Amino acid sequence: MSLAQLQRDFRAWLVDGSDDAARSFGAGAAAGLTVYQNNYRAQLVGCIEQSFPRVHAWLGDDAFLRAAITHIDSHPPGAWTLDVYARNFDETLTTLFPDNPDLHELAWIENALSEAFVAPDAEPVSIDALSAIDWDSAQLRLSPSLMSRAATTNADSIWTALQEEREPPDGEMLAEPAGLIVWRRGFTSCLKKVDALEYEALVHLQSDGSFVALCDMLVDRLGEADAIAKAGALLAGWLGNELIAGVDHIASHRHQSN
Known part of the structure; x- marks a missing residue:
């Protein structure tokens, strides 16, 4: 043999x-x-x-x-x-x-936190760099450690309680759709539950990256006035959480039409 x-x-x-x-x-x-x-x-x-x-x-x-x-x-x-x-x-x-979506989402959280910890490094965009960005042609690059999924239960609360060695709440369905995001900030893997609109916005950016297209999507959902405020609030939150790892510039459709 x-x-x-x-x-x-x-x-x-x-x-x-x-x-x-x-x-x-x-x-x-x-x-x-x-x-x-x-x-x-x-x-x-x-x-x-x-x-x-x-x-x-x-x-x-x-x-x-x-x-x-x-x-x-x-x-x-x-x-x-x-x-x-x-x-x-x-x-x-x-x-x-x-029939246990809370368990499914809890397991996803644990796996995503581990995966985020060993994801490639990326330097976050600084606030000082914002003044030089042409937002009409900006392509946002999100952290390579970022992972997301739709949330239907309070699995994030269960995970947090277990992590802190507290009695966890019973699993329950959310009243409204939401999303879970996991990423690494420095040497710490982070977990956050976001509302359905922010989850949709992040999924959009991961597939497209265009800030203008993101704003157009928000206008469709909220109307122009509220979309501008929402885009600014989302961008500020993502920068603060070090979710944006870079900004590229491409020829925008608006520039090409002039």
Whole structure:
């Protein structure tokens, strides 16, 4: 047997306890191999626990362990480092608990906070740089660490309470649609719930970047007078939170028509 085949058989045993794989190691090998399989599973459970401590606290030990084992059975490691192993654990939770959107959003928060921490660095735009910007042609570049999703529950309040070791509130649906954003500010991953309009504005900027197009979208939603004030307030908040990592300039449609 080649070394490569031996490695494949050993991996097959670790993943699913394959009898065929065990036989390739000789008669009676299964008992000894069990030690390695137990260690394999324990390490992966530990990896998931480390990545999702608030989800663990919210679910409880038994339910969390069942979810972790389900994930391990269906998602064997495929990367060179275990640091990324638990990234799609939230998908397993969505499958196992389809009627618990608070859990889905809580898991997304934990994963996004971890991802934001290792995202590429970017220097935020300073307030002093604003005077030199031509807003008619400005393309805003958001922080590469920024992630967002629609929010339907109070998962952010649950996460904050668990993080602060307080009794978390019961999960409940929001009265109005909102959004969750996660990004890194300096060396700290940040979480914020935003209203539906700000969430839509950030999603728009991530896909387009044009400040003029953002203003046009706000005019459609609010009318011209309120849109100007809203655009200014949003921009000030994003700059203050270091969400804007750069401003590029392109030839705008307004300039081209003159």
